[in-house]
Amino acid sequence: MPDWVKDRTVLVTAAGQGIGRATAIAFTAAGARVIATDINEAALAELTSETGIETRRLDVLDAADIAAAVAAVGPVDVLFNGAGFVHAGSILEMKEEDFEFAMDLNVRSMIRTIRAVLPTMIERGGGAIINMSSVASSIKGVPNRFAYSTTKAAVVGLTKSVAADYVGHGIRCNAICPGTVESPSLQDRMRAQGDYEAARAAFIARQPMGRLGSPEEIADLAVYLANATYTSGQAYAIDGGWTI
Numbered sequence: 019m020p021d022w023v024k025d026r027t028v029l030v031t032a033a034g035q036g037i038g039r040a041t042a043i044a045f046t047a048a049g050a051r052v053i054a055t056d057i058n059e060a061a062l063a064e065l066t067s068e069t070g071i072e073t074r075r076l077d078v079l080d081a082a083d084i085a086a087a088v089a090a091v092g093p094v095d096v097l098f099n100g101a102g103f104v105h106a107g108s109i110l111e112m113k114e115e116d117f118e119f120a121m122d123l124n125v126r127s128m129i130r131t132i133r134a135v136l137p138t139m140i141e142r143g144g145g146a147i148i149n150m151s152s153v154a155s156s157i158k159g160v161p162n163r164f165a166y167s168t169t170k171a172a173v174v175g176l177t178k179s180v181a182a183d184y185v186g187h188g189i190r191c192n193a194i195c196p197g198t199v200e201s202p203s204l205q206d207r208m209r210a211q212g213d214y215e216a217a218r219a220a221f222i223a224r225q226p227m228g229r230l231g232s233p234e235e236i237a238d239l240a241v242y243l244a245n246a247t248y249t250s251g252q253a254y255a256i257d258g259g260w261t262i
C-alpha cells in the first residue's frame with residue numbers, strides 16, 4: 019500500500035467525536051499533519067490534550083469561516099468531510115426547515131469546503147477528498163430517514179461529479195457509506211427512542227454481522243482511500259453486511 023498520506027496536510031471536519039475524531043487520530047498515526055476541526059471546542063480541547071493533534075474551531079455552515087481556516091492552515095492535501103446530521107422521519111413528517119438544515123449541513127457544507135481547497139489542490143497537481151455519505155442514500159432505502167438519505171445520496175452525486183471533473187488534475191474524490199456505527203450521536207438517537215436497549219437491539223439486528231461498526235473501522239477506510247492512488251468517484255459501503 020502506498021503511504022501517500024505521510025507528511026501530507028489533512029483537514030478533518032467534525033473531528034470532535036465519533037468517526038471524525040477517529041479519522042483525525044488514524045491520519046496522525048499514518049504520519050500526516052492533521053488539522054482537526056469542529057464547532058465543539060471542548061471536544062477539540064480534549065482531543066488535543068489526549069493526542070497532541072492540532073485543532074481549530076470550524077463551522078462548516080459558514081463559508082467565511084472555512085476560507086479563514088484554509089488560509090490559516092496552508093495547502094490541504096486531504097480533505098475529510100465528516101460533518102453530517104441525522105434527521106429522523108418520513109417525507110410527510112419532515113418540515114421544510116428540517117430539509118433546509120439537512121441540505122446545509124450534509125451537502126452544502128461539503129460543497130463549501132471542496133470549493134475552498136480544490137483550486138490549491140489543482141495548482142499543486144493532486145489531492146484526495148473523502149466525503150462521509152451513508153448506505154442510507156442512493157444505495158439503500160431506510161425507513162424514517164427521508165431527509166438524511168436524500169442528502170446522503172446527494173453526497174454520492176457530488177462526489178462522482180467532482181471526481182469526473184478533476185480526475186485529470188490528480189484529484190481523487192470518494193465517498194464512504196457506513197452502516198450503523200457506534201458514535202455519540204448514535205447513542206443520542208438510541209436514548210431518544212425511549213427504550214435504549216430495544217433501540218440498540220434493533221440497530222444491531224439490521225447489521226448481518228451482528229454488531230455495530232466502530233469509528234476506527236471507518237477511519238481505517240478513510241486512510242486507505244487517501245492512499246489509494248488508483249481510485250476515484252466511488253462510494254464505498256462499509257456496513258456490517260447490511261447491503262450484501
Ligand code: NAD
Binds near residue numbers: 036197202
Ligand atoms: P457524530 O454525529 O457523533 O458527531 C458529529 C460531529 O459533527 C460533532 O462533533 C459535532 O459537533 C460536529 N458538527 C455538527 N455541526 C457542525 C458544524 N456546523 N460544523 C462543524 N462540525 C459540526 O458523528 P458520527 O455519528 O461519527 O458521524 C460522522 C459522519 O458519518 C456524519 O456525516 C454521519 O452522517 C456519517 N455516518 C454516521 C453513521 C453512524 O452510524 N454513526 C452511519 C453512516 C454515516
